[in-house]
Amino acid sequence: MKEVKILLAGIGGYGINYWKELTEKNIPEAKIEGVCEVMPDVRTRFPGLNERQIPVYQTLEEFYAEHDADLAVISTPIHLHYQQILTCLGKGSNVLAEKPVCTSAEGAQRIIEAEAASGRFAAVGYQLNYQRDVLALKKDILEGRFGKPILMKALHAMSRGRSYYQRNHWAGRKTVNGCTVNDSPFNNACAHQFQNMTFLLGQVLDQAASLLHTEGELYRANNQVENFDTAAVYAVAEGAVPIYYYTTHNLKTPKLGPIAEYRFEKGTIYYGKDYGQGPVMEYVAEMKDGSCFSYADIAKGERLQKLYDAIQCARGGDDPIVEYPAGRHSTMAHPVCTVSCAVPHLQAVEALAKLPVYPVRDEYLNHVQEAGDEFCRITNLEEVFTLCYQNQIMPSQAEAGWK
Numbered sequence: 001m002k003e004v005k006i007l008l009a010g011i012g013g014y015g016i017n018y019w020k021e022l023t024e025k026n027i028p029e030a031k032i033e034g035v036c037e038v039m040p041d042v043r044t045r046f047p048g049l050n051e052r053q054i055p056v057y058q059t060l061e062e063f064y065a066e067h068d069a070d071l072a073v074i075s076t077p078i079h080l081h082y083q084q085i086l087t088c089l090g091k092g093s094n095v096l097a098e099k100p101v102c103t104s105a106e107g108a109q110r111i112i113e114a115e116a117a118s119g120r121f122a123a124v125g126y127q128l129n130y131q132r133d134v135l136a137l138k139k140d141i142l143e144g145r146f147g148k149p150i151l152m153k154a155l156h157a158m159s160r161g162r163s164y165y166q167r168n169h170w171a172g173r174k175t176v177n178g179c180t181v182n183d184s185p186f187n188n189a190c191a192h193q194f195q196n197m198t199f200l201l202g203q204v205l206d207q208a209a210s211l212l213h214t215e216g217e218l219y220r221a222n223n224q225v226e227n228f229d230t231a232a233v234y235a236v237a238e239g240a241v242p243i244y245y246y247t248t249h250n251l252k253t254p255k256l257g258p259i260a261e262y263r264f265e266k267g268t269i270y271y272g273k274d275y276g277q278g279p280v281m282e283y284v285a286e287m288k289d290g291s292c293f294s295y296a297d298i299a300k301g302e303r304l305q306k307l308y309d310a311i312q313c314a315r316g317g318d319d320p321i322v323e324y325p326a327g328r329h330s331t332m333a334h335p336v337c338t339v340s341c342a343v344p345h346l347q348a349v350e351a352l353a354k355l356p357v358y359p360v361r362d363e364y365l366n367h368v369q370e371a372g373d374e375f376c377r378i379t380n381l382e383e384v385f386t387l388c389y390q391n392q393i394m395p396s397q398a399e400a401g402w403k
């Protein structure tokens, strides 16, 4: 079995997850060939670098001057992805890039062209797409089990305060040093539920549905944030399917959701529905013929299944078959979340970037110091978002009073 040589770019933030998976689980068919990281104290923070004699480089070019890699895993700041992906593909590496793949749909298209030119894949780290229960659900949708899609909606919110925004120089920013970032809960921490809806509506397993239209209401509660931190989004996917999505970092509770409801001709799929004993964090289908079934018994796969799939695909010739999902095979030689799967979400990010951001009126804000952090909370957020989600409406229609 060919050992896959891996370059890890960015290990100090989310990238630590890839570092831990590869060093703590000792995946026999993978080896960290090198790390690209600019943190000055990286060898102190990661003693395993010395223990395993893993070289660290400040730039990708310095790494490639001395090594090659079968797979580059990119977990650097959003605005660096585009150039770094092109560099890695150009040097003959396959790529697993964290989401968002880059900052524009046009850039994503150029990455797709670079993949074709290099003969290597670029995959994107939207982890839900790799989950075997999600893939089983998508297979069922594609095979017509639910009929045509009618409406998709989701709500996912996570509380984030000062420490989150101060962890780097780009969190909550629209631009950094002239580069577009468009960081927001919609593009970053709570990106997954929206992207997953476009993924589930895609006409084939490794494509997402394109969006015909995106609009929404965007708000800024926390004045440390340049972009918005609360959003209600309405999009229309191909086939005229409406998509509603609600997300924020300004809630009282640590998190709300994720909850989702996908309505189809023959039934509705719920995630996070409460049947009386708390939310069921599984996909459950309630069919119009009265039957009901759940995807709970499908093993979801590894937490970082995206890494395992990328390793397996990067191994190439030996065994290009990835199991999607248990019992069903795809002969795809690339991981399921292609760059194309990231494009509709990127298009929505770009469409939202053109909309006005309304500061939330002071009377609806509560500034709280808690656990050594500072939070800015919208006092009626939970009530407004619940009403919006239930009725597919915008906060202004729910008389939120925020503007």
Ligand SMILES: NC(=O)c1ccc[n+]([C@@H]2O[C@H](COP(=O)([O-])OP(=O)(O)OC[C@H]3O[C@@H](n4cnc5c(N)ncnc54)[C@H](O)[C@@H]3O)[C@@H](O)[C@H]2O)c1
Residues within 6 Å of the ligand: 009, 010, 011, 012, 013, 014, 015, 036, 037, 038, 039, 058, 059, 075, 076, 077, 078, 080, 098, 099, 100, 125, 126, 127, 167, 168, 187, 188, 189
């Ligand atoms: N899939 C998920 O659930 C998930 C969760 C969190 C973050 N992310 C994504 O991961 C990416 C990184 O986010 P983050 O919050 O970890 O960012 P961060 O800024 O906190 O950390 C990025 C890391 O990259 C390093 N870095 C910066 N410039 C570099 C360069 N030129 N070369 C190499 N390394 C460099 C930094 O030193 C830091 O260690 C983003 O795309 C983000 O959206 C994904």
